[in-house]
Amino acid sequence: MSESQTTGLQLSGLQTTPSQTVGPFFRHGLEWEDGPYVVPEGTPGAFRIEGTVFDGAGLPVPDAVIETWQADPDGRFDHPDDPRGAVRWKDFRGFGRSATDPDGRYSVLTVKPGPLPVPGGGQEAPHLNVSVFCRGMLVRLVTRIYFPDEEEANTADPVLTSIDDPARQATLVAEIAESTPTETIPLGYRFDIHLQGEHETVFFDL
């Protein structure tokens, strides 16, 4: 993030309002009853993605909020800036929000997104874009959740392959998870987020 490179560009417009921390007391402001539902309960093929947010000491982070944004199963967005046109898929919201619980756990209910075409050729493998906000962070952290059962697509994904270290790459791929018999909504994948430390998740400069 070179400051000298970017300040020149900024002269052509208004300066963005700075980011500030979400703080510890966001729960009453940001929690929605339907936040974790990218799709409504009962959507065929829906599964949960669940995980824990860890700090540098390996302790769970109980005051984080995770947001996800993704394409529908056909790889489309209900959005006018998509040059292919906006498409609405059933009750698909595309967006999920989950505050972590006292054990640092978040959970969203969703369906697997389709791959996305890359201008100039190729495809992005199915993935979710993820924003992480928490007490202690002054800026948003951006990461991605890829799927372990999309090995072929992942191998060709331009973002994953831009990361040389296989261990770092692996921090962006979820694990297949099994539900316990008492769980009514199927658990599909587990994706832990390590803010710092040996297993630090890859975060993006967007």
Add this chain to the structure above:
Amino acid sequence: MPTSRPHTYRPDTPSHPPVSWPDYKSNVGRAPHKPFVLLPQRLGEITGPLLGEGRVGPNDNDLTLGHDGEPQGQRIIVSGRVLDGDGRPVAGTLLEVWQANAAGRYRHDADRHPAPLDPNFTGVGRIITDSDGRYSFTTIQPGAYPWRNHDNAWRPAHIHFSLFGTAFTQRLITQMYFEGDPLFAQDPIFNSVRDPKAREAMVAKFDLATTVPEWALGYQWDIVLRGKNPTPLEEEDDDE
């Protein structure tokens, strides 16, 4: 099929606090250490959730309503515009706000500040911008509150704001401060923004025109979301 390339958003890193800012103690154990990986802006980055009317109830733009009585404190009106980096209004976009009460206490189990809760104040609002990007809400002036970051540390009075804009790239969570607050100088969160002009842009200005006679003081605060790069030319498109 010849199509123009989608818009991307220009860098705005210098406006924001650094990832690592040890003056803010809880940053130390949480800020990532490894360099960020460049994420090119493609379809999933230039789109985002378009959350609007469905998320807002009738009294959500007045935080003084919805309880049995009136909250304690100075009634204020906060208003302004949401703009993109080229000064274009961002219309129909959701703002979520939350804040402490007049005594500096949040309605949150983890807030241990020994100041009174107000049974008539929750401190949560939601607003949708109009076609001109304008928002307005009524609330009470939040109090300053102590925290344990450093010796005798106090947060300047502030209101938390969350905005989506129209793209994942534009997502912003920030805080609005009040003009002339004597607590700015000792606050590591406010001062994590290194550019003095950008710091100033977080401070709402008292505005007599927004002030409603015999009712509420008015403040103006504009919010700027990340701006788009100039339109790419079709000739620059990659050929198959």
